Amino acid sequence: MTNTTESTAAPRAVLADDERLMREQLRARLAEAWPELQIVAEAKNGAEAVELVEQHRPDVVFLDIRMPGMTGIDAARQIAQMDVGDEGFLPEIVFITAYDQYAVEAFEQGAVDYILKPAERDRLKLTVERIVKRLAARQAADEGGGSNGAPPPAQPLQQLLHKLASQGGVKPAYLKWIQATVGQSIQMIPVDEVLFFISDEKYTRVQTPQVEALIRKPIKELVDELDPERFWQIHRSTLVAVDAIASITRDFRGRQIVAVKGHPQKLEVSRSYTHLFKGM
Incomplete structure (x- = not known):
């Protein structure tokens, strides 16, 4: 349950992208669009992102989809599986992508948001507005013990991650x-x-x-x-x-x-x- 101190604290984020210049640009653009946001850690790959999220428990995670080793989608899967006890911790996830129209269409239907590279100010502002609204709704639900009208995601996060992982129309082979x-x-x-x-x-x-x-x-x-x-x-x-x-x-x-x-x-x-x- 969120206490009074936590409810007034600034939102915190972890940023993951294997390109240093992209991290710097996004950090600068976020400072403009969301000055209250604190970037508490930055990762160069998916595995590092998972470790930092577990360590810092941020409100938001910005994940580049295509990173060496563990991709952003794989990292999001692990984040969604974190052993969080009764805290109900699950950060808002924002994917960073340079292309993939299929992925963008999936984002528009899903429980996460996205930023196109390079991060355009107008699109980033829209993303920030959506995340701020979701965080506020979650906080109100915590304090009031109910949904308080918080808009539920259009589909479960895991469904969206499966959909993104199977880009290109290749349907995964599921267990029978x-x-x-x-x-x-x-x-x-x-x-x-x-x-x-x-x-x-x-x-x-x-x-x-x-x-x-x-x-x-x-x-x-x-x-x-x-x-x-x-x-x-x-x-x-x-x-x-x-x-x-x-x-x-x-x-x-x-x-x-x-x-x-x-x-x-x-x-x-x-x-x-x-x-x-x-x-x-």
Whole structure:
């Protein structure tokens, strides 16, 4: 929950681009368009960006899409998977791109914003206005304990990242079978039958209407291997089949709870994923 000190603090950002001149230009343009913003760290690649975001927990992350090694999209995936406990931390993400009309079209539909290289003042001003509005809505929701009219993203962040990662029209090959341990045997479980996945420190539980099994693959890997149209991440440790969702209610703490069709398990939705269920 945001306290009074945090609510009055200046917004903080991490900037990641492998080109030093581009970082300098963007920093200068941001100082013009958003003078309150503090650039707390800069990264030269995706891996460095992930490390700095985990260290500083900024409000906004500016990520160049094409960086050597880990791309901006891969970095955003890892940021979205950070173990944040009950804090609900998930920074606003702004991608930096020099081209890719397909990507730009995806951004216009998604939960993130974008900046075209070189950073034009008018377009950057629009991006800043959108981010400021989102941050204000999130702060109001934290303080008021509700959505307060905050506009939910048009699609989950993970869906957008999958879409960006498959630029050029090549559809990813998603998992169709899960090889899992059931008792003393190994079974091949069709993904179509899975109701949900729940991870702990060592194993991930695979639940179907008839079978409960264990695998060693963590949720952050499954997110990239399962069709995001069919499986939604609702918690850092939970994926649920969209078709298996029976209803969403709120508990006494105000947390969203997913009821699963044909199964007694109740699945908690963490604050970072409440946007999946609009109007709740």
